[in-house]
Amino acid sequence: MPNQENTVRLLPDVAVHAQPHLAGALDWVGMADIQVPVHFDAGDGEVQRSSAKVGAFVNLKRPDKRGIHMSRLYLQVEQALSTQTLTSESLHALLRGFLDSHKDLADRACLSIRFEHLVRRPALRSENSGWRAYPVTIQASLTGDAFLLELGTEVVYSSTCPASAALxxxxxxxxxxxxxxxxxxxxxxxxxxxxGSEQGIIATPHAQRSVACLRVRPAQGAGFDLIGLIDRVEHALGTPVQTAVKREDEQAFALANGSNLMFCEDAARRIQKTLDADDRLNDFHIRVEHQESLHPHDAVAYASKGVVGGYGSTP
Structure with a gap:
């Protein structure tokens, strides 16, 4: 009688059984919102650990195959992202691993990573400082030898309406x-x-919280300079939201708003100008949204680098 402890138990795998009546190639198959820690250097040399949600996908080019090996994707994501610092090279290798583990099924792979990165920001006038959490999105794809990488974030700022100021x-x-x-x-x-009286200053211009959504494609070898990108955009706008605020900081913020009156078109062009001068970016996409205090709707503008076939071809 065989030793039951040494007997390998075969587990059923229904995914290997094709369904001819449902045959068809699929654009993408995989998993969304995989929870995993990531290690990220935002450009200051300090690696920060964050909780991320990851999407991992390959195409299913074989119409006769029922499914992919999702566990293989998951284990590769967990091993690579939880142990290595995010770099262009590490993401390229991870995507190559997706395809190598699905060589009979797929020839395209993509990856999305979402997390928040904390950056300490100084006050405008006082000696205080506080933390800002900037959302980070990283998108990477591999088709044959064509590797595409994108970094995204958001900058929140205040915008004071020039027309309202004039009125x-x-x-x-x-x-x-x-x-x-x-x-x-x-x-x-x-x-x-x-x-200095309320009687004298009887009207004030309307201002609103505004958001600049940024997506950039770094040049080869440029790395993920998140802090540098944020610094350039916040400097161009002049009115990023603050963390620690004493009265002297609030007064300085009011002065900055009065000195940086802008429509959404002005904001988009300011960002466009500063990013266009950055040779570390192959392309960029900008969406600015002024969340109006005058209207129930928002004012929105888009801008891009204008690369042929790049971001500017679609909103």
Missing amino acids: SRQLIQDQFAKDFDVGKSLDHAAVLAWL
């Missing part, structure tokens, strides 16, 4: 004409007090 200034001028007789000499102290 507010006109109302303040009208109020000034009412409160100060044109035929009398102006008293400096009285004017100064008037400017």
Whole structure:
């Protein structure tokens, strides 16, 4: 009688049984929202560990095959992402592993990674600082030898409407004409007090929280310079949202808003100009959204580098 402990038990695998009546090739098959830790260097040399959700897919080019080997994708994702720092090279190798483990089934592979990266930001005037969590998306695909990589993030900022500012200034001028007789000499102290009163500043322009959604394709060897990308965009806009805020910081923020009046078109062009000058980016896609305080709808603008066949071909 055989030793039952040494007997290998065969487990059923219904996926190997084809269903001819449902034959057909599939664009993508895989898993979404795989939970795994990732290690990411945002460009400052400090590797940060974050909780990520990952999508892993291959195409199913064989119409006669019922399915792919999903466990193979999962185990490769878990092994690669939880032990290695994210780089272009490591993602390329991971996708190549997807295809090598499905060589009879697939010739295309793709990967998506979503997580948040914490960056400490200083206050505008005070000595304080605080953390900002920036969303990060990484998309990678491999078709034959064609490897494509994309980095995405969002910058949140304040936008003050130029038209509203002009209309507010006109109302303040009208109020000034009412409160100060044109035929009398102006008293400096009285004017100064008037400017500091609610009666004097009777109108203020509307401003709103706004979001710039960025997708960039780094040049070969450029790496994931997330912090550099964010810094350039926030500097171009001039009014990124703040973390720690004392009164002197809030006053500085008000000054920045007044000095950076912008429509959504202005914001998109500011970002476009600064990214277009960056030779570490092969292409980029910008979507700015001004979440209006005047309207129930939002003002939106798109911009890109203008590469033929690149992001600019679709919104």
